[in-house]
Amino acid sequence: MNYKEKLNELLLMTVRQNASDLHIGVGRRPSIRVDSVLIPIEKETVLTKEDAEGLVLALLTEEQKERFLKLKQLDFSYNYEDKARFRVNVFIQRGYMAVALRVIFSQIKTIDELNLPPITHDFAKIKQGFVLVVGPAGHGKSTTLAAIVDEINHTKTDHIITVEDPIEYLFSQDRCIVSQREVGQDTLSFHDALRAILRQDPDVIMVGEMRDSETIATAMTAAETGHLVFSTLHTNSASQTIDRIIDSFPPEQQGQVTSQLASTLVAIVSQRLIPRLGGGRIPAAEIMLTNPAIKNLIRERKIYQIDLVIETSMQEGMMSLNRSLVNLVKKHEISLEEAESHSLNPSELRLLLERS
Numbered sequence: 001m002n003y004k005e006k007l008n009e010l011l012l013m014t015v016r017q018n019a020s021d022l023h024i025g026v027g028r029r030p031s032i033r034v035d036s037v038l039i040p041i042e043k044e045t046v047l048t049k050e051d052a053e054g055l056v057l058a059l060l061t062e063e064q065k066e067r068f069l070k071l072k073q074l075d076f077s078y079n080y081e082d083k084a085r086f087r088v089n090v091f092i093q094r095g096y097m098a099v100a101l102r103v104i105f106s107q108i109k110t111i112d113e114l115n116l117p118p119i120t121h122d123f124a125k126i127k128q129g130f131v132l133v134v135g136p137a138g139h140g141k142s143t144t145l146a147a148i149v150d151e152i153n154h155t156k157t158d159h160i161i162t163v164e165d166p167i168e169y170l171f172s173q174d175r176c177i178v179s180q181r182e183v184g185q186d187t188l189s190f191h192d193a194l195r196a197i198l199r200q201d202p203d204v205i206m207v208g209e210m211r212d213s214e215t216i217a218t219a220m221t222a223a224e225t226g227h228l229v230f231s232t233l234h235t236n237s238a239s240q241t242i243d244r245i246i247d248s249f250p251p252e253q254q255g256q257v258t259s260q261l262a263s264t265l266v267a268i269v270s271q272r273l274i275p276r277l278g279g280g281r282i283p284a285a286e287i288m289l290t291n292p293a294i295k296n297l298i299r300e301r302k303i304y305q306i307d308l309v310i311e312t313s314m315q316e317g318m319m320s321l322n323r324s325l326v327n328l329v330k331k332h333e334i335s336l337e338e339a340e341s342h343s344l345n346p347s348e349l350r351l352l353l354e355r356s
Contacts, residue, residue: 003054010055011080013041014103018280020138022086025098026052035275036138049096056090056097077166077182082106087168102138104168108150109143115282116144117324119289119317120269123230124151129266130223134235139273140283141232142168142208148230149206153178158203163193165208176204183208194218198225207231213248217257223264236344237321238268238288239306242298262298265290270321272342274334282333284342286310286321322349326356 010030014022019032026049029040047055059078060068068074073091078101080086087102111120123131131148133141146169149160153176160176165183179200187193190207191214197205202222210216210231223229235241242261249257270286288294293309310318325339326349336353343349 001051001054003051003058007055007058008080010041010044011086011101012083014101015080015084020103022101022103023099024052024055024101025093026096035279035281036273053097056099059088059090059099075166075184077104077168085168085170087166104142106170108146108169108171111147111151114140114143114147116147116271117269117285117287117319119287120144120148121151122317123267124148124155126228126266128223128226128228130220130261130264131228131230131266132233132241132268133230133271134233134238134241134268135271136236137234139271141271144269144271144283145206145230145232146171149204152176152204156203159201160204160206161197161200161202162206163187163190163197163208164206165190168208190215191218194222198222198227202227205229209233210245216245216248220257220260220264224260229264235270237270237307238286238310239303241268241270242303242306246301258298258301262290262295265295265298272321274325274328274338274342276333277335282328284321284324284328284334284339285319286324287317287319289313289316289318291316322352325349326352329353330356 010022014032017032017034019034021033023031026047029044029046031038031040057065064074064076068090075089078086078088084106085104087104088099090099133144135141150171152158153171154174156175158176160178162180167180167182171178181187181193183190190211194215195218205222205227207219210219210233219229219231233241235244245261246254246258268288271283273281274284276282288310294306297305311320322343322345325343328334329336329339339349340346
């Protein structure tokens with residue numbers, strides 16, 4: 001088998017089927033994920049150890065191969081001609097090589113094309129502060145951030161610096177200067193990149209993911225010193241995000257971090273991509289904006305009361321996840337079953353539907 005040709009064939013099929021992911025591993029057919037459902041490619045044969053190894057190594061440069069064999073796993077991005085980019089993780093499972101590839105389409109969709117809440121446009125107009133997009137893996141956090149940052153690129157004259165692992169969307173510079181740095185290739189770590197970033201004259205900073213307390217602390221300091229900072233976290237709600245950030249620091253630092261977070265945090269968007277009745281996926285989003293009440297609750301560590309403030313502040317642009325799900329059900333965009341399965345409080349969801 002010519003593994004490079006077979007790899008390109010699988011990548012092309014993934015793009016043409018509008019799939020989000022391609023999985024390759026020993027003992028199963030190559031599989032694609034379409035609208036959240038993992039589907040084996042029927043015309044493909046079950047992969048042997050040699051097949052999986054050949055397809056994995058066809059993705060790697062010699063330098064990447066050396067690092068992979070040493071580290072047993074590797075993150076990087078991969079360009080497939082001019083059709084698409086992939087975020088790639090190669091890894092070892094039960095002694096065999098395997099790979100998961102996430103599709104990153106070359107064109108960055110706009111906020112409106114992604115069906116994001118209209119208030120998302122406001123995040124591109126902010127001068128300084130800390131904006132987080134959170135949610136489970138595979139629910140469009142990076143795509144949402146790219147849409148916001150690209151809107152800044154087309155509407156303001158700023159210096160945008162991104163720190164990513166790996167670089168996902170490639171920005172075409174318009175009115176802004178856009179500097180994109182990849183961890184491992186352009187910088188040693190998120191923390192190293194952020195520590196130097198304030199000497200690079202940024203206006204807008206996008207951190208692909210906040211993985212440790214050092215990165216979080218540096219990002220908050222950047223927001224505090226007059227910059228607009230965007231990042232993501234794998235959390236399920238705004239209140240859980242705030243708890244996670246504070247709890248990632250030792251007890252003796254939590255007082256300072258709480259105060260810093262209350263003063264820098266502008267908004268948290270917690271999103272889910274829900275299978276649409278007509279095919280495809282559509283986002284449901286909780287929107288938290290830090291008004292004086294929320295800032296006060298953060299300072300007093302009464303995070304458990306934030307959900308109530310979100311629910312009662314719709315006139316300010318806030319939105320609970322259940323309200324967002326109810327709206328999508330009423331518009332016949334998603335089924336009740338899907339809404340319930342993605343809700344953090346299904347009984348409240350049913351109550352809201354009965355009242356609406």
